[in-house]
Amino acid sequence: MFKWRRKSVASKAEAQECSTDYQRRNALPRIPETQSALLLHAIRQPYELRLNLPLPSIQQDHELLVKVLAVGLNPIDWKAPDYNFGIPILPYVSGREYVGTVVQAPSDPSSRVRQGDVVIVPSTDYRDLRKAAFQEYSIASASNIIRLPTHVSADSGATFGVAFVAAALALGICMGVNFEDAEGGPDLLKIVKAINADHLPEDIRQECLGGIPEGDRAKRGDYLVVWGGSSTCAFVMKQLARLAGLKIISVVNSGKHGLRISSHISIRPDLLVDSHNPDRAVSIIKSATGDAARFGFDTQGKDTAAHLLRALASPGTATPTELPLAEDYSDFKSSSAGKLPTPPSTPSEPSVATNQRSHLIGLAGLPKKDIPEDVALHSVPIKLFHEVAEVGEALSVWAEKLLVKGLVVTPDVVGTVEGLEGINDGLNRLRKGEISGGRLVAVLES
Ligand SMILES: NC(=O)c1ccc[n+]([C@@H]2O[C@H](COP(=O)([O-])OP(=O)(O)OC[C@H]3O[C@@H](n4cnc5c(N)ncnc54)[C@H](OP(=O)(O)O)[C@@H]3O)[C@@H](O)[C@H]2O)c1
Incomplete structure (x- = not known):
């Protein structure tokens, strides 16, 4: 019925x-x-x-x-x-x-x-x-x-509601986007770092406090690749990312969704890529961005997240099993071009622009093997919304403002x-x- x-x-x-x-x-x-x-x-x-x-x-x-x-x-x-x-x-x-x-x-x-x-x-x-x-x-x-x-x-x-919370936490916590310039939105990383660590749920503490180093945080002008760009969560994600000044690449079944998405004023991406041939999609993303895309959000599952991983990895990046031993790391680093791999232990201090990693957020699954050293994987710490009142309140108040002003539909x-x-x-x-x-x-x- x-x-x-x-x-x-x-x-x-x-x-x-x-x-x-x-x-x-x-x-x-x-x-x-x-x-x-x-x-x-x-x-x-x-x-x-x-x-x-x-x-x-x-x-x-x-x-x-x-x-x-x-x-x-x-x-x-x-x-x-x-x-x-x-x-x-x-x-x-x-x-x-x-x-x-x-x-x-x-x-x-x-x-x-x-x-x-x-x-x-x-x-x-x-x-x-x-x-x-x-x-x-x-x-x-x-x-x-x-x-x-x-x-x-x-x-x-x-x-x-769910799409807003998932998208805002993926951007604000996992990618480190600061929303303060987007209608006075929250800097979620600042909020969680100001909270006594013991008050953060243990299973998401690492994601909140050490998931992304200061120097890696996404900022205006960075590319965000959304794989599964037709989903409801992607719909809200693209609007919030646009408000924060990110450039959006949306990977979709363009035969089914292309016209709707590219003619929708609120979610039209900077680049629409057809998902039918994943190898071709990865190659388009890499060439269109000059291999500079560092942020990815997958809404479909571990297989598409694995494709997205390839789009975010630096050319020729070794997976952990292929990496040289730690003592050889300086040689490896000096010979790599573009985004350089981070040493095995991620520094907690602000990093410099030359060793920024890429960040892949999986809503419905993440690849388990062949993870290049220069890509960090993230799951959305969704329980922050209901377990940490400071985060829930900041997101809810911001959502009200965005909806009332029509900045998000x-x-x-x-x-x-x-x-x-x-x-x-x-x-x-x-x-x-x-x-x-x-x-x-x-x-x-x-
Ligand atoms: N981890 C978290 O905290 C969290 C939070 C929210 C959502 N999620 C998960 O993230 C994913 C996306 O959520 P969403 O709400 O954005 O999704 P959605 O809008 O309900 O669906 C996304 C797309 O999935 C495809 N689809 C629909 N029914 C399907 C089926 N039975 N089998 C396979 N594909 C189907 C459709 O794409 P096409 O039209 O292109 O086929 C649809 O547009 C879901 O797996 C959801 O459970 C996780």
């Missing part, structure tokens, strides 16, 4: 409820005793719609209760049950992003968020079932709330399904590869 539509403007009824830059709903329904939710009882099973379940409960001062209006369907919502990963407990509640109305606000009077605000919630905290989107009511942290601007519909807002809604009961059908369409160029959205209440 789905229907196709592309919608980016708020409905008249929604617009009438707006007073300032953000949407609000003043007449709030009574909070019921029970709710409906989708439960996953076993791996490789459809979700089951259950009625009369308890509402999730607020447990901390900074938490709020949100009535879900529209849910963006993500690849993880079908991949996790099909491939048995990211399911910490059964029965499980999924759903990673939504738009909803705040029905119970945080007790802190200085909070940005008030009861009645219509908000975008990127629900990255998949271990906390209270925060999942596949239910009528959900819990969110105040620092993870992006208020919905008046000109953005609830359906469109539901496509934005939301990905396309390429179809909708009705209610929680439509989600299994919608996920089947994602499984079959029928959804591309945007998100399918489940509309719970219009």
Whole structure:
């Protein structure tokens, strides 16, 4: 049960409820005793719609209760049950992003968020079932709330959250982009380095504090190659990268997506490269940039990330097994042209321009072998958004500003399904590869 539509403007009824830059709903329904939710009882099973379940409960001062209006369907919502990963407990509640109305606000009077605000919630905290989107009511942290601007519909807002968080952290942490000149955005590396290291989750501490040396950080004029440039995350990534002054090369199936992407004012890249022949794509990237591309973002998986790796590596760069022994390193260094390999231990002090490494960020997988010494691999430390409030708040406030000013637009809604009961059908369409160029959205209440 789905229907196709592309919608980016708020409905008249929604617009009438707006007073300032953000949407609000003043007449709030009574909070019921029970709710409906989708439960996953076993791996490789459809979700089951259950009625009369308890509402999730607020447990901390900074938490709020949100009535879900529209849910963006993500690849993880079908991949996790099909491939048995990211399911910490059964029965499980999924759903990673939504738009909803705040029905119970945080007790802190200085909070940005008030009861009645219509908000975008990127629900990255998949271990906390209270925060999942596949239910009528959900819990969110105040620092993870992006208020919905008046000109953005609830359906469109539901496509934005996960892509924004993934793209902003990939750029700001893994590539070291400083967004301070982009509408007063955050310098995320500065924020995480100012935090007591013990307060950063252990599994992402190295990425946050030592992932990229100061001298390697991406800056205005640098090239960013996005492989899988048709994806929703790429859609937001390209806009943020453009705001930071990066030059964008987008690798896509140009027969399928070329015209749409090259004629879309918000995501048109500096260079569009067809992905059909990966060797040719790598060679085009290398010759067009004079072998100067140092930043890559792959949205597809380890095979395409491996192609991207070749596009970022210096010509003739040895992989670790081929490298000379450490004592011979100076000879190797003096004979290499262009981007020089970094010595085996990466210096934590600012590096000089001559030994900058390239940086490859894999959203859906990274190559495991044949990694040249001059390319560092990164995974996006997505949990920074919900585990470190300073980061979550900085990103959310910046997102509000960018959306209100129209400096970033939301990905396309390429179809909708009705209610929680439509989600299994919608996920089947994602499984079959029928959804591309945007998100399918489940509309719970219009
Ligand atoms: N690590 C993280 O923190 C993180 C965060 C967000 C996303 N991700 C992952 O990053 C990847 C991209 O996410 P996204 O939300 O940007 O993706 P998306 O927009 O939902 O889809 C990206 C593209 O994948 C292709 N596709 C669609 N269905 C498919 C299927 N069943 N099998 C194979 N290909 C299919 C389509 O490309 P074509 O039209 O060209 O075929 C589609 O445009 C996903 O694997 C997602 O799980 C990871």
